Amino acid sequence: MFPDPVGLFPLNERLSYAHILVHIAAVDGSLVREEVQAIEGYMGKCLIPPGQRDEIRQGFENPKSFGELLNNISDEILQYALRDAIIVASIDGEYDESEIACIREIASKIDMSDEELSKVFDWVKSGWKWNSGYKKFISKNSQK
Amino acid sequence: MLPDTVHKLPREERFAYAKLLAFIARIDNELTVDEMAMFEQRLGTALLSPNQRDMIRAALKNPPTLEECLDDLHGEAGRLALRDAVLMAAADGNVDEDERDVLEEISEHLGLKEEAVDLLLEWTVKGYKWMKQGYELLNSLEE
Numbered sequence: 001m002f003p004d005p006v007g008l009f010p011l012n013e014r015l016s017y018a019h020i021l022v023h024i025a026a027v028d029g030s031l032v033r034e035e036v037q038a039i040e041g042y043m044g045k046c047l048i049p050p051g052q053r054d055e056i057r058q059g060f061e062n063p064k065s066f067g068e069l070l071n072n073i074s075d076e077i078l079q080y081a082l083r084d085a086i087i088v089a090s091i092d093g094e095y096d097e098s099e100i101a102c103i104r105e106i107a108s109k110i111d112m113s114d115e116e117l118s119k120v121f122d123w124v125k126s127g128w129k130w131n132s133g134y135k136k137f138i139s140k141n142s143q144k
Numbered sequence: 145m146l147p148d149t150v151h152k153l154p155r156e157e158r159f160a161y162a163k164l165l166a167f168i169a170r171i172d173n174e175l176t177v178d179e180m181a182m183f184e185q186r187l188g189t190a191l192l193s194p195n196q197r198d199m200i201r202a203a204l205k206n207p208p209t210l211e212e213c214l215d216d217l218h219g220e221a222g223r224l225a226l227r228d229a230v231l232m233a234a235a236d237g238n239v240d241e242d243e244r245d246v247l248e249e250i251s252e253h254l255g256l257k258e259e260a261v262d263l264l265l266e267w268t269v270k271g272y273k274w275m276k277q278g279y280e281l282l283n284s285l286e287e
Contacts, residue, residue: 002275003178003235037151037189044188045181050197079282087146116285123278130267130274131146137263138223138256 006046006084009077014046015056016073017081020106022059023066024085028096031060035091042084066102075110082106086124150224151191157221158190159200164213164225164250166203168232171243175204178235186228210246214253222254230264234272239265 006017021042025035043053073081085106089099107117150158169175169183183204187197217225229250233243244261251260 002231002272003181004275007177007181033151033191037191038146040188040191041185042188044184044186047177047181047184050194079285083278083282110285112285116281119281120278123274123281127146127274127278130270131148133270134227134264134267137260137267138227138254 004045004080006042006077006080009046009074011048011052013073013077014048015052016069017046017077017084018043018048018056019059019064019069020066020073020078020081021084021088022056023063023069024088024099024102025091026060026063027066027098027102028092029098030092032092035088036060038088038091042088066105070105070109078106078110082110082112083120083124086120087127090124090128148189148224149220150186150189153221153224155193155196156216157219158192159196160213160216161221161225161228162187162190162192162196162200163203163208164217165228165232166200167207167210167213168229168243168246169204170207171233171246172240176236179232182232182235186232210249214250217250217253222250223256226250226254226256226260227264230261230268231271234265234268 006014009017018039021039025031025039039056040053043056048056070078082103085099085103089095089103103117112120150161153161165183165186169179187200192200226247230239230247233239233247239247247261247264251258
């Protein structure tokens with residue numbers, strides 16, 4: 001929902017970033033509309049050209065090798081991929097073991113400790129709390 | 145980027161929502177990369193059809209009037225559009241007078257309470273702080 005440095009990385013890095021998020025969304029074998037919505041939002045946020053989004057969408061059904069994706073992306077953008085992977089994984093209400101395994105793999109690639117990873121999970125949780133706050137200002141009950 | 149209920153709205157309402165954001169993005173006749181990124185993000189979140197996306201991107205080049213946008217905007221779609229209009233207006237760190245006037249006009253059109261825009265701006269500031277905490281957390285890992 002906010003401006004983010006992810007859009008400033010070279011296109012090939014942004015494509016890998018988006019592929020990682022698609023992998024996270026699809027890895028538990030079920031795909032909810034909110035996950036698709038989030039991925040579409042991330043592709044927009046990092047300004048992936050419309051013509052290249054179709055290729056990324058194909059990853060929902062035929063995900064790329066996760067190991068290969070991690071090997072073809074810099075640690076700098078991988079930090080953001082980790083942050084956003086946790087958000088994507090949280091969307092359907094619970095973290096699946098397969099999602100956690102991928103997130104741990106990313107964390108390991110950037111040498112993030114369990115304690116640090118736990119802080120990112122906490123940060124995501126606090127974001128959900130913040131995000132729900134707008135509802136009371138613009139609900140039907142907030143009308144004159 | 146946290147998902148929300150925009151995608152649950154009927155397609156025409158999502159289109160009206162996105163049209164208002166195109167208006168907001170061009171409100172000061174400038175379009176920064178940050179504003180473009182936020183606009184594209186919200187467009188993605190709305191899950192519009194490719195054809196509708198093209199129409200909305202065209203609206204970015206030739207923005208509709210506010211009146212045209214408001215004519216099609218009511219109920220939940222309008223309230224979500226106001227929320228995201230506030231986020232977009234604040235994207236450059238400052239909500240100028242023209243932007244503020246438009247936000248108030250949208251709020252008035254939707255029949256929201258007078259303090260609605262102020263409360264949304266406060267909520268937005270909290271959100272930016274949350275994002276900043278996220279950056280600080282990631283940056284601390286590099287040390």
